[in-house]
Amino acid sequence: MATATEMLDEAGDGALTFRALAARLQTGPGALYWHVANRDELLAAATENVIAGVVATSRPDEDPREAIRAVALRTFDAVDAHPWVGTHLGREPWSATLRLLECIGGHVDRMGVPPAAQFDSATALLNFILGAAGQNAANARLVPPDADRSAFLHVVAAHWTSRDPAEYPFVHRIADQLREHDDREQFLAGVDLILAGMANVRSRDGS
Amino acid sequence: MATATEMLDEAGDGALTFRALAARLQTGPGALYWHVANRDELLAAATENVIAGVVATSRPDEDPREAIRAVALRTFDAVDAHPWVGTHLGREPWSATLRLLECIGGHVDRMGVPPAAQFDSATALLNFILGAAGQNAANARLVPPDADRSAFLHVVAAHWTSRDPAEYPFVHRIADQLREHDDREQFLAGVDLILAGMANVRSRDGS
């Protein structure tokens, strides 16, 4: 497991091969199947490991709003450090994801959100976090792994502005903002948007 | 392209093989490389096709809030009909995603959101939509493709409740809600949460 995580960190998603992992562990590829059912399970376990670390430090005695901002940001940073986590989070069937939901849900509950609204609120936060994580991981695949933040954003901005300005006016208008922005701040702004909405929507329809 | 989309719809992501596609088109696998650079480009083109249809019907004369709800819901439904779109949306480098962002951004602009806040607002909506799409696609992989909505939700709920209730109290508490809920409504509730937040956050910090 530890070796698998190392390999993922070093060379990304595609580099984790049963053959390569077996070679690194000095065994045959067949030996791995004694410990893990298949490749998906291996990826899922590695992802859950990372996310377990992210939610573990979430304490129920903080201000719930701050606690939510904090787990969200830790998730963001974890995906930044391990892009393969972002990729796999969007594909895996409720192991790491469920840990995140439980953590967020607990804080939402302690915020005083009425029970009927807790489900929608917690999943909205979760979906936003997962979406941002995936997008970040996708962006990471566009640049060499050793590029710095600024170079990274410039590459993404270049993708945006490569489109026809007439067809993509909005995207062109905000491309400058993208180049200079702090994506952790942007991410937190999104979390705040949802938190602000939770304070306001409450009753919508009675259907 | 059309044949590729057909195959993806019939048998999912893994079924689209260059060999299988070539066989269906009565050619050799090498022939495809004249028209497309590689498998990723094929998936990206198919995804962009679907998303282009989703954004095409978005008119700038509607109420912007309703227009955002409508594109979001069309994306949700498109992913529901083609789960592979949800999978690929979270991995692709700004072709389909950029179309969505442009569409959403245009509406956000017409909502009267101040320019400085448009970037964060539009990307928050985008990330939420992408996250929900990915999660939906992941869920679709858990159930047989012909299962109905109710069976589908019961399978997901079973995953949730299979965990230790002591470790996952929140998840257990909302599992009943999951089983009975309308996931399109839940999705729209998330969109509304963000829209409500946009009306409220405005000024946060001046750093």
Next chain:
DNA sequence: ACCTGAACACCGTTCAAGT
């Protein structure tokens, strides 16, 4: 300009056989 199809360099996974 576009297609053919054999060949290359891989995969995940299985399974008899070993220790």
Next chain:
DNA sequence: ACCTGAACACCGTTCAAGT
């Protein structure tokens, strides 16, 4: 109980050669 490693059934991609 756990490991070995050859073998099976695939992949995406390339490329000389064809039309």
